[in-house]
Amino acid sequence: MAYDKFNILRSTAVPLPIENIDTDQLIPARFLKATERVGFGDNLFRDWRYNPDNSPKKDFVLNNPIYSGKILVGGKNFGSGSSREHAAWAVYDYGFRCVISSFFADIFKNNCLNIGVLPVQVSPEFAEKIFTAIHADPKTELEVNLPEQTVTLLATGEKETFEISTYKKDNMMNGFDDIDYLQSIKPEIEEFALHLPL
Amino acid sequence: MSKTLFDKVWDTHVVRKIEGGPDVLFIDRHLIHEVTSPVAFLGLKSRGIKVLYPERTFATADHNTPTINQHLPVADPLSANQLKALESNSNEYGISHWGLGHQKNGIVHVVGPEYGITQPGATIVCGDSHTSTHGAFGAIAFGIGTSEVEMVLSTQCIMQPKPKKMRINVNGKLGVGVTPKDVALFIISQLTTSGATGYFVEYAGDVFENMSMEGRMTVCNLSIEMGARGGMIAPDETTINYVKGREFSPKGEAWDKALAYYKTLKTDPDAVFDKELTFDGATIEPMITYGTNPGMGMGISHDIPDAAHVEGGAATYAKSLDYMGFHEGDSMIGKKVDFVFVGSCTNGRIEDFRAFTSIVKGRHKADDVTVWLVPGSHIVESQIKDEGLLDILTEAGFTLRQPGCSACLAMNDDKIPAGKYAVSTSNRNFEGRQGPGSRTMLASPLVAAAAAVTGVVTDPRTLIEELV
Numbered sequence: 017m018a019y020d021k022f023n024i025l026r027s028t029a030v031p032l033p034i035e036n037i038d039t040d041q042l043i044p045a046r047f048l049k050a051t052e053r054v055g056f057g058d059n060l061f062r063d064w065r066y067n068p069d070n071s072p073k074k075d076f077v078l079n080n081p082i083y084s085g086k087i088l089v090g091g092k093n094f095g096s097g098s099s100r101e102h103a104a105w106a107v108y109d110y111g112f113r114c115v116i117s118s119f120f121a122d123i124f125k126n127n128c129l130n131i132g133v134l135p136v137q138v139s140p141e142f143a144e145k146i147f148t149a150i151h152a153d154p155k156t157e158l159e160v161n162l163p164e165q166t167v168t169l170l171a172t173g174e175k176e177t178f179e180i181s182t183y184k185k186d187n188m189m190n191g192f193d194d195i196d197y198l199q200s201i202k203p204e205i206e207e208f209a210l211h212l213p214l
Numbered sequence: 215m216s217k218t219l220f221d222k223v224w225d226t227h228v229v230r231k232i233e234g235g236p237d238v239l240f241i242d243r244h245l246i247h248e249v250t251s252p253v254a255f256l257g258l259k260s261r262g263i264k265v266l267y268p269e270r271t272f273a274t275a276d277h278n279t280p281t282i283n284q285h286l287p288v289a290d291p292l293s294a295n296q297l298k299a300l301e302s303n304s305n306e307y308g309i310s311h312w313g314l315g316h317q318k319n320g321i322v323h324v325v326g327p328e329y330g331i332t333q334p335g336a337t338i339v340c341g342d343s344h345t346s347t348h349g350a351f352g353a354i355a356f357g358i359g360t361s362e363v364e365m366v367l368s369t370q371c372i373m374q375p376k377p378k379k380m381r382i383n384v385n386g387k388l389g390v391g392v393t394p395k396d397v398a399l400f401i402i403s404q405l406t407t408s409g410a411t412g413y414f415v416e417y418a419g420d421v422f423e424n425m426s427m428e429g430r431m432t433v434c435n436l437s438i439e440m441g442a443r444g445g446m447i448a449p450d451e452t453t454i455n456y457v458k459g460r461e462f463s464p465k466g467e468a469w470d471k472a473l474a475y476y477k478t479l480k481t482d483p484d485a486v487f488d489k490e491l492t493f494d495g496a497t498i499e500p501m502i503t504y505g506t507n508p509g510m511g512m513g514i515s516h517d518i519p520d521a522a523h524v525e526g527g528a529a530t531y532a533k534s535l536d537y538m539g540f541h542e543g544d545s546m547i548g549k550k551v552d553f554v555f556v557g558s559c560t561n562g563r564i565e566d567f568r569a570f571t572s573i574v575k576g577r578h579k580a581d582d583v584t585v586w587l588v589p590g591s592h593i594v595e596s597q598i599k600d601e602g603l604l605d606i607l608t609e610a611g612f613t614l615r616q617p618g619c620s621a622c623l624a625m626n627d628d629k630i631p632a633g634k635y636a637v638s639t640s641n642r643n644f645e646g647r648q649g650p651g652s653r654t655m656l657a658s659p660l661v662a663a664a665a666a667v668t669g670v671v672t673d674p675r676t677l678i679e680e681l682v
Contacts, residue, residue, distance in 0.1 A: 035530040036407055036507050040644040045623040049278065049292035051252035051299045063646045068632070091530065093408040096441065096507070097644060099343040099357035100250060122377075122411055122443055123343060127359035181375065183235025193361065198238065198369040199263070201230065205240065205369055208229045209267070213475040214242055214336055214464070 019132030021191040025114055025160045026170070028085035031150045032077055035091040039124065042095065042103035056102055057109030078110075082154045089146050090117045095124025104128045114160050116167065118143040129184050130194065136160060136167055142176045145169065162189060216482040218379050219448050220414050223354045223479065227337045229371055236373040242336040244271040244366045245322045246309070248278050248300040249625070250341025254364035255303040265367045268308040272331055273300055275313050276321045278625050281588050281615035284314055293626065307367070320591025320617040323347040323559035327431065328593050330460025334449035334476045339366060344559045344641060346437040349446035350430035351453055352479045354414070356444040377443050378488040380413040381481075384421040386495035391675040393569060394429035395561055395639065395658035397421060398436040399501035399511045401493065406525050407509040411441030413489065416481060421495040422447050427456040428565040435560045436641055439508040448480045500674055502546050503643050503656040505534040510643075514661065514673050518544045537645055538653050539633075546655070547673060551665040553636035554585040555648070557615075558622035561639035562590030564597040566659040571603045573663035573677050579611035580669030586628060587612055588620040612666070624649045637665040 047059040064076050072079040088107065094117035095103060104127040107115060113133060118140040128135045138146070149156045149169055157170040162185060168175035180188075187193065198205070217225070229238040251273070258265070265271065278293040288294040297314060304311035312318040318325055323344055326332045332348045338355040339345060341363045348355035362372045382401060402409075415437050422430060430447050437445030447453075454476060457463050464472040499513030512519070518535070520542045521528040535541060540549075556562075556570050567589065579585055587607065589595040595617060598604050604614060621628040622640035624647070630636045632651025639662050643654035655671065664672035 033529075034533065035526050038507065038642075038644045040623075040642070040647050044646055044650070045277075045625045046650075048249050048625065049290075049296055051296055052256065053253050063650055068650065092526070093411070093441070096407050097343065097438075097642060099341060099345075099359055101253075101341075101359035101361060102250075104359070119408060119411070121408070121441060123357055123359065123438075126374075127361070130359060130361035181235045183232050183373075194373045195257070195261070195361075195365055195368060197373070198365055198371050201238070202266070202369055205229055205238075205266075205371055208240055209370065212240070212242065213226060214333055214472060 019191055022113065022132065022134055022162050022188040024162065025086060026157055027087050028155060029087035029089050029116070029146070029150055029158050030077055030083045030085055031147050032088060032090045033147050036093045036096055037090050038097035039095060039100055039103040040097060043100065043106040048100060048102050053105055055109070056106040057111065060106040060110045086112055087114045087116060087158055087160065088112045089143070089150065090115060092117065092119045092140065094120050096121040099123045101127045101131065104131050104133055108133050116143065116146065129188070132188065132191070134160065134162065134188060136178045138167060138176050138178060145174060216485040218481045218485045218487065219352060219416055219446060219479055220354065220379050221485070223335050223337065223352070224376060226335070236375045238371050239337060239374050241339050241366050241370055241372060242270065242333070243331050243338045245326055245331070245338070245340035245345070246271060246273045246300070246363065247322050247340070247342065248275045248296040250360050251303065251363055252296065252299045253360050254367055257364040258367060263368050265307040265309065266370050270370060271309045271367065272326070273304045273309050273311045274319055274322050274325055275300055277619045277623065279314050279618040280626050281618045281620045281628055284616045288314070317592055321559045321562055321619055323435065324562055324590030324594065327351065327427070328460070328591055330457060330463035333457060333463065333472065334453055335479050339372065343438045344435050346442070346444040347431050347435040347559055349434040349437065349444050350427060351457065352446055352449035352476070354444060354446065357438065377414040378412055379416070380410055380442070380489040380491070381416045381418055381487045383419040383490070383492040384417070384495045385419040386421065388421060388495050388498060391500050391660055391678055392498050393658040393660060394425055394432040396498055396501045397495065398433045399503065399508065399656060400498045402436060402440045402508050403501070403511040404493070405440040405509070407439060407507045408441045410437070413442050415442045415445040417445055417447050423450065426565060427452060428563040431563065432560055436508070439641060449476050500658060500661055502661060502671065504538065504540055504546060506537055506643055506645050508641065508643060508656060510534065511656065514546060514671070518542055518546070546671045549671040550635060551583055551637050551670055552634040553630050554583055554662050554666040555588070555621045555636055555638040555640060556659055556662050557586070557588030557590065557620050558640035559590065559619070560641040561659055562588060562594065564594050566639060567594070567598050567603055569659040570663040571606050573660055573674055574610040574612065574667055575606050577610055577667040579666055583666055583669050585612055585666045586615055586621055588615045589617050591617050621648050623647065624652070630654070637662050637671065
């Protein structure tokens with residue numbers, strides 16, 4: 017599925033300094049029943065965001081109007097658990113284009129890259145700096161620069177570089193996906209399949 | 215050059231390496247279910263492309279299926295719609311479909327091995343993180359997202375950076391009442407839920423060599439819970455005896471060729487791992503979790519540790535214990551249990567029901583506990599009946615449900631109510647995993663059985679006859 021190209025993103029950010037945020041929090045299983053990719057943002061962090069009677073939980077950050085933006089900053093080991101791409105869809109559909117954490121779970125990270133959400137892994141110290149800056153001033157802006165592979169706290173100019181493979185970076189900047197690539201080498205795949213051990 | 219088991223299987227399946235990018239990896243077997251496949255099929259439709267090798271994909275309905283009255287129409291319209299989508303997509307693209315009511319229907323990671331779809335040295339993927347289960351056969355098996363499901367359908371390949379390699383050795387004699395589930399929960403408690411992120415794990419040592427295939431599947435199943443992409447165990451006689459003669463296993467000449475390949479599937483003596491860990495099996499106790507991720511587990515006789523003694527931040531730890539209604543220093547023994555769930559791709563196989571039955575035999579279900587016993591497949595269901603286990607269970611006050619994922623992720627009606635405590639043989643104790651507000655304690659079928667007959671968390675060793 018095509019997605020918007022990612023280049024340089026400047027935005028305020030939403031802080032969620034909880035560790036091991038798992039995919040069941042990102043999108044509980046009971047909201048995985050759709051057969052189309054629509055409406056998942058409404059259920060992002062459903063059980064942290066809403067009471068059982070569907071009223072908003074006032075103390076949850078997404079319900080606090082002073083925090084907003086296209087960047088979500090999460091605690092260590094973000095996205096652990098299930099392979100459900102719905103978790104990444106929920107993040108994207110809610111309006112986030114980038115998740116920053118000091119550590120990501122593998123499958124979630126892959127899923128994000130496949131749908132146009134940029135996972136940015138920073139050092140634990142820089143993650144702390146970001147949390148501190150946002151808590152001190154919710155209007156703090158971050159710049160995520162994909163071509164340069166940097167994330168910068170704009171108020172102070174403090175920055176850190178992040179890693180991404182050349183291939184995935186090129187995909188994100190151009191809005192390409194892996195299926196386009198794989199389709200283009202199909203004859204090579206069919207030839208390969210003739211010589212498998214099983 | 216010396217290679218690990220993982221290297222051998224991975225390298226055999228690399229179609230092409232991309233400079234500064236992932237490998238294009240060929241996938242031998244692809245399993246799909248109703249929840250993570252519909253959007254992939256929509257993608258195929260919108261691009262106007264076909265399934266390249268429909269005979270390499272198998273569909274079964276499991277996440278969303280009811281576990282009672284499976285002969286009746288599915289009441290939840292959203293679930294029914296998803297099940298129907300799996301059927302119509304499978305039919306449209308020529309994929310084998312084992313829907314609700316089909317004799318081969320069951321949990322994807324239980325039926326795959328049972329029918330010989332799972333083969334040593336194969337690459338196997340499914341839109342489900344517990345695909346790591348199939349690594350028990352010496353396969354590279356891991357969970358993928360829906361975009362990748364679409365990739366496999368359309369080109370039988372996915373694009374993956376090669377993970378780092380870790381070997382976990384466990385040697386020694388396991389104590390009475392210590393099962394493969396306890397070995398896995400112990401390892402996860404040592405590594406935490408992110409300790410193996412970025413790695414593919416090989417399990418080695420006599421503890422795994424002495425395990426049945428069912429036990430090995432339980433261990434490999436839980437690899438993802440320490441963050442590993444997957445886990446695998448080198449195939450041996452136990453593996454080959456299990457695989458031989460199953461419906462989709464190679465036959466005749468193809469079997470001889472496959473057998474020659476299987477025999478190459480071991481780590482070379484001088485191969486190097488990026489990380490290697492060794493544990494003493496004799497020190498492992500029956501395990502139980504007390505928090506909201508699978509790394510928060512401990513020997514059942516221990517007390518809940520202080521925040522100072524666990525990895526990670528105190529605030530997250532406090533939030534977790536608060537959700538569970540537990541406190542630092544609490545003993546788990548004697549905690550009230552409202553529900554017991556035995557089943558799932560982790561512990562829904564025949565050995566798990568044999569273990570459960572061994573404890574409840576001659577005892578009776580505690581009055582105020584609700585117990586859900588959910589076999590992983592119709593084969594498991596038949597084995598429970600044919601081996602006489604059902605008679606023993608019935609005598610002890612238990613009933614058997616029908617196959618499916620059930621309360622493991624509570625997508626169907628099998629939900630633990632808010633605030634209630636469940637001892638579950640499944641794989642995740644995340645907040646709300648088994649239903650909004652549910653509180654899960656992960657454990658083995660023996661610990662589940664001990665809770666089912668006493669109504670509280672109980673060390674199963676106190677109920678095992680030899681010890682009394």
